[in-house]
C-alpha cells in the first residue's frame with residue numbers, strides 16, 4: 001500500500017467509500033479515473049452535486065458546505081450503495097458486577 005496512489009481500476013464500492021474524502025480534499029472528482037470510465041458513479045456523482053448545490057443554496061451564505069451536508073451525502077451513498085459497512089460486533093467491557 002503506497003500513500004495516496006489510487007489504483008487505475010477501483011470498484012464502485014471502493015470509489016464510493018473514498019468519495020467523501022475526495023470531496024473533502026477539494027479534488028476535481030469529475031476528473032477521477034473511475035468517474036471517467038464508470039457511468040454508474042458518474043450519474044451518482046451528478047446526483048450528489050445536485051444535492052450539494054441545493055444544500056448550498058439552502059444554507060447560504062456559507063462559503064464552504066458544512067460537514068453536515070457531506071454527512072447527509074455520505075449516508076445517502078451508504079443507503080444506496082452495496083453493503084460495504086464493516087460489521088464489527090462491539091465487545092463491551094466486561095463489568096464484573098453484571099457478569100453473574
Ligand SMILES: [Zn+2]
Nearest residue numbers: 012038040041
Ligand atoms: Zn463506479
